[in-house]
Amino acid sequence: MKMAAHDQREVSSEEESAAGDLRRGPWTMEEDLLLVNYITANGEGRWNALARCAGLKRTGKSCRLRWLNYLRPDLRRGNITAQEQLLILELHSRWGNRWSKIAERLPGRTDNEIKNYWRTRVQKHARQLNCDVNSQQFKDLVRYFWMPRLLERIHSDSSSDVVTAHDGGPPPPPPPLLPAWPVDDMVSLGPADVELSCTTAASSSSLSTDGTRQQLVVSPSPPLTNDGSSYSNNNTLTLCQPPHTEYPSQLGGAETCWSDESLVPGLTGVYADLGMPDLGETMWGAGADDLWYTQIMGL
DNA sequence: AAAAAGCTCAACCGCACGTTA
DNA sequence: CTAACGTGCGGTTGAGCTTTT
Known part of the structure; x- marks a missing residue:
């Protein structure tokens, strides 16, 4: 500190x-x-x-x-958590640089803190990608790569807590790739009328808050639509991938990828140029789990 | 070990808007 | 009506710290 x-x-x-x-x-x-x-x-x-x-x-x-x-005594100290990052990304995509409005949804965080976070972390990565932070390409990048990644991290963090609390045995197998999450996985979030959800052929997951109650809910998936690309209505952001996008996994079974050229034109090329692991590591504080991207991207 | 570069974040600035006299 | 004042917001700056060269 x-x-x-x-x-x-x-x-x-x-x-x-x-x-x-x-x-x-x-x-x-x-x-x-x-x-x-x-x-x-x-x-x-x-x-x-x-x-x-x-x-x-x-x-x-x-x-x-x-x-x-x-x-003021109700300030929250410490690093921005994955849940908070997710909310910031979603709310910024909705409201833009309305820092005070975004801060209202993150109890204990100030508009200044969120603004600094955005400028030092998010804008930096836009620069590294030679993207305008307000460009559609960058917004898609956030939506299709970083937000699912954060959801995965939120899940894996809460899962590892459970394991360490209840299981003294051998180390658990590597966490599954997106999004084979347990049902009714609860995480803490500030009040917000926001719902985030991810959908794959196997299941769907959502992170939602309603102003008084916060929850991350994972439930069996409804059938995918053919285009698999609908997202962002009034209160729901749905991150979908087309059903044909499957990659072999070293962890067993076919895995899904959150990017597809048909959904995010140009993105694949961006990552071919720059390399995904560095992005995740610097932006989200990731470490070894960046393997996730290298597997998917074939890097 | 030292210099340079990069990063973080507290604090300031100017502006807009609402309230008050 | 209007000028003065108070408040809040987004943008910017720069000191201090950390990392890299």
Whole structure:
């Protein structure tokens, strides 16, 4: 964890703004205490007056930002989880750069945090692919490669928790490829009127939230439609692959691939050029399980 | 070991919009 | 009606840290 800026340096007199004697730059611990104590006693709002009354030589804006992004008690710390990444990708595809709106769906996360995540992780990979982050190609990439990948990870993480809790025996076999998931697999997610689902010939899986209850539900699959490509209606994103796209698996049985040139024109070529494992590793913090892509892509 | 490059994220900025006097 | 003020948002910056060369 990064050390707070105010622990790292003293306040320089130059940071005392000449204009109005207002301070700028990193907050000190004393300023944080003043702000927290004042808001605890008096509540938030009226930030300019609050700044004066609390004895802070800061703008109201600066106080508000410090409180919302760093000091308020319901903030969630730590890395963005796979579930949160999935929600960010889905909500951004729906709403664009409406960071505060997206943040509402991720309790404890700030718009600033989500915005930083998007810029440092997602946009970086768009650049690496020479894609515009707003291009249809990149959106398809996210939809057909990264979101299924995240769903798989969410599942495998929760599965491994169960194994370690209940099974002291030999290590389990490698996790199945998408999406042979257990039924009623529960994961934690923030409130959102979002449902994500994946469909293959074998089963379908969905990750949904309804504002009060969060769940990842895996259920037997309905028959695939011929085109296998429908997705994104009002509240449901369905990631489909055509039934003919099957690949032999070292893990036993035919496996499915989430990409198909007919669905995402040009994508296969993108990955032939750049290589998939690097993408997954840097974006989602993956390690050995990038084998998944190399098997599928024949790389 | 040191320099360079890359990355993260707290904080600031300008603008838009709503509220108040 | 309107000017001033308060608030919130998205975009941008840069200090400090980490990784690579």
